[in-house]
Amino acid sequence: MVASLARRFGDLDIAEEAAAEAFAAAVERWPADGVPPSPGAWLTTTANRKAFDRIRRENKRDGKQKEARLLYDDDPPEPMDAIDDGRLRLIFTCCHPALAMETRVALTLRMVGGLTVPEIARAFLVQEAAMGQRITRAKAKIKAARIPYRVPSAQDLPARVSGVLAVLFLVFNEGYLATGPATDPVRHDLTAEAIRLTRLIRALMPDDGEVAGLLALMLLTEARRTARVSASGELVTLDQQDRGTWDAALIAEGHGLVRERLADRATPGRYQILAAINAVHTSARDIRDTDWSQIVALYDQLTRLDPSPVIALNRAIAVAELDGPEAALAAVDRLEDKLAGYHAYHATRADLLRRLGRSQRSRAAYDKAIELAGNTAETAYLTRRRDQLG
Amino acid sequence: MQYLVSVIDDTTGLATPDEMAAIDTFNEGLKAEGRWVFAGGLGAPSSATVIDNRGGEAMVTDGPFLESKEYLAGFWIIEAADLDVALKLAAEGSKACNRKVEVRPFL
Numbered sequence: 001m002v003a004s005l006a007r008r009f010g011d012l013d014i015a016e017e018a019a020a021e022a023f024a025a026a027v028e029r030w031p032a033d034g035v036p037p038s039p040g041a042w043l044t045t046t047a048n049r050k051a052f053d054r055i056r057r058e059n060k061r062d063g064k065q066k067e068a069r070l071l072y073d074d075d076p077p078e079p080m081d082a083i084d085d086g087r088l089r090l091i092f093t094c095c096h097p098a099l100a101m102e103t104r105v106a107l108t109l110r111m112v113g114g115l116t117v118p119e120i121a122r123a124f125l126v127q128e129a130a131m132g133q134r135i136t137r138a139k140a141k142i143k144a145a146r147i148p149y150r151v152p153s154a155q156d157l158p159a160r161v162s163g164v165l166a167v168l169f170l171v172f173n174e175g176y177l178a179t180g181p182a183t184d185p186v187r188h189d190l191t192a193e194a195i196r197l198t199r200l201i202r203a204l205m206p207d208d209g210e211v212a213g214l215l216a217l218m219l220l221t222e223a224r225r226t227a228r229v230s231a232s233g234e235l236v237t238l239d240q241q242d243r244g245t246w247d248a249a250l251i252a253e254g255h256g257l258v259r260e261r262l263a264d265r266a267t268p269g270r271y272q273i274l275a276a277i278n279a280v281h282t283s284a285r286d287i288r289d290t291d292w293s294q295i296v297a298l299y300d301q302l303t304r305l306d307p308s309p310v311i312a313l314n315r316a317i318a319v320a321e322l323d324g325p326e327a328a329l330a331a332v333d334r335l336e337d338k339l340a341g342y343h344a345y346h347a348t349r350a351d352l353l354r355r356l357g358r359s360q361r362s363r364a365a366y367d368k369a370i371e372l373a374g375n376t377a378e379t380a381y382l383t384r385r386r387d388q389l390g
Numbered sequence: 391m392q393y394l395v396s397v398i399d400d401t402t403g404l405a406t407p408d409e410m411a412a413i414d415t416f417n418e419g420l421k422a423e424g425r426w427v428f429a430g431g432l433g434a435p436s437s438a439t440v441i442d443n444r445g446g447e448a449m450v451t452d453g454p455f456l457e458s459k460e461y462l463a464g465f466w467i468i469e470a471a472d473l474d475v476a477l478k479l480a481a482e483g484s485k486a487c488n489r490k491v492e493v494r495p496f497l
Contacts, residue, residue, distance in 0.1 A: 098473060145495045146391055148472040156474075 001047060002111060003086030006149060012093075012111060012139050022047035087112060088200055089149050095164045096147045103138045104163070105170050110135055113171065113193045122183065151204065161205060165214050165271065168194050168201070172218050176225075177375050185229050185377030191222055209261055213272030216257035220278035223250035228377075235381035239287045251282045273302045292322040309338040317348060325355040343372035347382060359389045391495065392427055392467055393476040395483055398490040399463035405431070409488050416486035420468060425479060431464035463489065467496075 001022075006015035022043045094107040106124070109115045121131035141147070152160045175190025198215045205211050227241040258279040261272050268276070277298045284290040299315035312335055320328035329352040332345070339345035350365035366386035373379045405413065420426040435454040442449040454461065466483060470476040476493050484491045 096473075098477065144497070145476075145493075146472045148474050152474070 001043060002114070003090045006086070006090065012142060016111065018047045018050040019043075021050040025050075084200055085151075087197070088151050088204065091164055091167075091197060091201075092151055092160060093142060093147055093149050095160075095167045096142075097160070097163055098145065098147060099138055099141065101166070103134055104167050106131060106135055107138050108167050109171060109174075109190075112197065113190065115190075122179065124179075157205065158208070161201060161208065161211065164201060165198075165210060168198050169214060169271070171197075172221075176221060177378070179374040181376060183376070185233060185235070185375055186225055188225070191218070191225065194218060195222060209264060209266055210269040210271050212257050212261055213269060213275045216254045216261070216275035217271055217278055219250045219254035219257070220275060220282050223247040223254065223282065233377055233380060234384065235375070235377040237381070238281065243285060246282065254282070255279055268301075270302060270305055273298055273305070277302075290321070292318055296322055309335045310342070310344075313339060313342075313345060313348060320352060320355075325352045328352055329356065341372065343369045343374070343378070346372065347378075350382070350385070354385070354389065362386075363389050391470060391472065391476075393470055393473075393480075394494045394496065395466040395468060395476075395480045396462050396492045396494070397431075397464040397466075397483075397487055398460050398492060400460045405487060409486070412486040412488075416482055419482075420466070420479070425469050427467040427469055429464070429466040432462060435461045460490075 002012075002015050002019045006012050025046055026043060090112050091108065094111050095104045099107065102124070106120050109120050110117065117132045117135060118128050120135075121128040124131070126134075151157075172191055172194035175187040175192075175194060178185055178187045178190070195215070195218050198211070198218060202208075202211050202215050223246050224238075224241060226247075227243070227245045228236055230236050254275065258272075258275050261268060261275070277295055280291055280294050280298070295318045296315065299311065299318060302311050303315065313332065316328045316331040316335075319331060329349070332349055332352060335345060346365045346369035350362050350369055353359075353362035353365055363386055366382055366389075370379055370382045370386065373382060417426065417429060420429075438454040440451040440453070440455045442451075464487070468476065468479055470479060473493070473495075476495075480491050480493045
């Protein structure tokens with residue numbers, strides 16, 4: 001709805017507030033008056049009216065002209081694909097390279113994902129006022145510098161789409177490992193929105209390997225969502241998950257995409273390699289059937305592409321299964337300089353030290369990991385593991 | 391919609407003959423496509439004079455208003471439908487003059 005209002009009124013602020021006012025009106029009126037026969041149309045009409053009211057109230061210099069033009073714009077209600085088209089345009093606007101990366105993520109969550117400013121502020125551990133200001137500034141820049149509201153032309157698309165994928169990946173990850181003490185550990189609304197938007201991008205660029213790779217990665221991760229958190233709200237690690245509860249349809253779709261990419265024989269990018277790693281995990285019916293040498297080989301491939309310490313950490317976790325915890329610990333310890341502030345570094349060390357029987361040092365590592373972890377399910381898991389140490 | 395494309399320089403050297411030729415070619419293109427509004431190169435910051443006449447008596451100060459490593463060496467004012475068009479032109483301009491440029495919309 002925000003997307004279609006933005007297109008109609010050419011102003012994100014007006015679109016967003018009109019949509020919010022329409023929903024507020026619905027919350028107020030529907031319980032008393034009953035839900036109208038066509039709730040969607042009611043909301044659209046109300047939002048349009050609110051937008052007109054706002055333009056009138058603000059009495060902008062060009063407001064009268066704009067209003068006159070819009071009154072004659074008798075668009076029929078938009079069909080589904082037009083709404084998707086609107087969302088696509090909105091994504092490319094929010095993910096424009098002229099905006100800073102953190103701004104793109106925040107703006108996409110706000111404008112496309114519909115999250116509130118406090119929710120986004122919590123997700124990125126910044127003050128609400130600062131996040132509000134960041135979003136306001138971004139919208140002002142879009143308007144003043146006239147960042148276009150459209151899907152880029154075919155020749156610009158490949159360059160622009162990688163920026164969009166990076167944003168969608170961050171949205172998915174925030175949903176998958178939500179931050180904050182008052183937040184659900186997994187935010188299905190965010191993971192679902194990220195998948196939906198990635199599917200839209202794939203419809204736009206069906207031959208792009210990284211788009212397919214990111215979609216496969218999300219599907220294969222989402223397939224394990226319900227198995228990942230226990231009934232008591234604790235994280236369940238991959239080796240402990242009930243694989244029977246994994247979503248077979250999502251896994252089949254993800255595997256299909258990975259096979260399609262393998263058949264293409266083009267050099268894979270990071271999302272395709274990450275998807276392949278997840279395909280290996282989800283192909284094993286039992287943790288003991290996991291092809292760890294294949295996983296380590298894929299991490300080696302990923303390291304050549306992106307020699308980041310986080311990838312080295314994940315590689316070490318696979319090495320522990322292949323060559324034992326001693327070898328893995330040596331690799332992890334080499335990352336201390338770069339990852340000392342990252343909870344997963346300490347959680348991995350804690351687990352390896354536990355497996356090597358070094359309880360005291362393991363406990364200290366668990367303490368550090370618990371202190372740094374922001375996800376409630378993860379904190380619960382780490383706390384239990386620490387308290388089980390002899 | 392008009393955009394100011396500022397040329398940011400951190401050396402005192404003038405444009406080389408090769409750069410000048412590339413800038414001319416770029417300018418011809420702007421004119422041919424109806425995107426040209428105005429452009430010009432500026433003298434060194436040391437040739438600047440600051441005037442402040444807010445108090446009724448004009449105060450004259452020698453030198454630029456801001457001492458900095460990077461300074462404005464010249465600019466284009468271009469006509470473009472939106473930021474994507476402006477950024478594309480600015481990228482060509484940056485290549486032609488072999489310097490960084492900043493794109494800013496007019497109000």
